[in-house]
Amino acid sequence: MKVLNPDKDPSKFFESLEKSRNRALLLDYDGTLAPFVVKRDRAFPYPEVPAVLKDIIQEGGTRLVIITGRGLDDIIPLLGLERTPEIWGSHGGERLFQDGTYQRAPLPTDTSHGLESVVRWMEKMGWNDHVERKPLGVAIHWRGTEPPKVKAIQDGLLKVLPNFTAGMGLSIRAFDGGLELRPPEISKGEAVETILAEMGGQAVAAYLGDDLTDEDAFSAVKTCTSRGIGVLVREQLRDTKADLWLCPPEELLDFLRLWQKTAASSRKVRPQQERRR
């Protein structure tokens, strides 16, 4: 673990976590809980991650939320959890509550037409294998692709995307290994803001993520609560608004286990303290 922001001491963060019953553990999926693989439907979590998440959920006292760019139908089979936690899919455009209630942001007709134009153009170019259609957007992936083909896709998109997206209510966002088109108002930062507002703004909260699309969420977790930290999870450090850097999987697992242990010790200590009063 490396501290990137000296104002956010991890020991103090875990001390606050132990004292609080208002905890939020907000987790990105790909690249954070699961290593990248070329076949996206085989991107399972690091082996010990589901067990630790299960322990944290069972322990109670933590609002554990997965916030992912994937569509909800895509993420649930990969998680390997018996009890599905709260999940925000499609960068926050879809929401599955713990009681099973599902919400989805509307997709305006123009925006939908813009997305269709991009998909049809990719098909015409013979690049449909690189297209991922999502409930509220389209992702174009080139991870694991030969560099000349990546360049051809990028150069082609550079020419046609302005025509397909102008006036269609679409933003183009880069991520590690591709780009995504979706409505501009949908972001992981917005999802984090909503969750923390629901918790009263004083939660002890951590957001763990790896990608450029997580930067909004790193900012939001600190803006919305003074006891929030952003945690970058990736093998190589990069410029980031996060406060800590963890190299997966070992440092990630250490962080999650410490969270679980801290939540458990808080539960054991509290009744004794209360009896002494």
Ligand SMILES: [Mg+2]
């Ligand atoms: Mg990610």
